Amino acid sequence: MSGQRKGPHARDRILGARLRAVRKEQTELSLERAADLAQWSPSTLSRIETGKRHVSPEDVATLCTIYGVPVAQRDELVDSAKVGGNTSGWWDKPLPGVPAEMGALASYEADARRLTDWSVTLVPGLLQTYHYAVGAAAFRRGRAR
Template identity: 35%
Template sequence: MSSGDQFSYRRRKIGNALRRYRDERGLTQEAAARLVERSPASLSAYENGHRAIRPRDLRQILDHYGITDEHERAGLLDLAAQGRKPGWWRDFDVPKTPFIVDFVSLEGEASRIRSFESMAVPGLLQTPAYTAAVFGAYDPIRTEPHEKKAVEFRLRRQRILDKPSLCVSWIVAEAALRMLVGGPSVMGGQLMKILKITEESRHDLRVMPSCAGAHPGMDGSFTILDVGSAAPLQVVATHSLTRSWLIDEPSRIAEYEQAHAELTSRALSERDSCELIKEIASQL
């Protein structure tokens, strides 16, 4: 993947906003280009997310369009600033889909992460052996074997847990903790890592007990990312076997936030979650 593909989500987000501002003012692309003192080709590249925009240039365009809402301006300028930062993932020689690049870049800039996992330990908590076992489970249906550095790539993401500004709240279904991924030894080590991280950090993990019955997470796992600080961008990431999505429509994000809040209310407390994890580990 070329360096120009590194922040496609951010570029698309900014581009959609610029196109919307132009349409609201009834301007053709040529007329808008004259107004904002850019060439039509440059403005088109910005609107289509084909080119990163410098915060200084974006600020000037927002001024020309008369965008004065400070919250809206701060959010877009924050996206533009983040989009020009180099990404650690560029050094990994592994296949990177546009989704994973977008997700990892957004995750790396997140100030808050809330997730629900129904069938697996969250990636940010996985041990190398657990991750390898998860990747290996998909080998029979792969057209090509997974890259050896894929495990290292996933584990590298975990460094964000040391960021003082980051707060993570995980909810994990009990079934995911009882599944013997990689066997008893691997799972035992995985449970110990979960306990170590959650007991020694400010991050919060709750277990959704099987006895809780039906709940709003039955449709599958999801992650809510609050990205940036000045005016946080909210994105929800969901996955399936063959496709992954980034959702940013406010109404749909609100539904996921409600679901996460409801799941939190039904999950065990932090203390009881730790006790259950210890109990499961003792049975291996």
């Protein structure tokens, strides 16, 4: 065993957000107090809650015990930590020349359910009116000079 922790995945972001919601909505514990009860540093708990650290089923069980989470909810959270840990892809293996951050991005893409593209200043071609298209073309010609 190497002793190194796994890198974060998209499911860690989701699970971390759920754990933060449980702490804030079902307890009156501050981040610092919850970390103290878990015998972790506040930065460790913060990284777990923001999805910047891999969350093991044991970590989830520890936090659920501290937060006094009901058994059914605790089992569901622990199960989601177990299920997420079994998925694997090319991003889980270090590749020469590929930064480690690319693995996290690839895992987010693998877990994505939909793609949303949003732009403030662009109207897609099929939605443009004649006057908008003519004005945009004139604007681009003016900038080119």
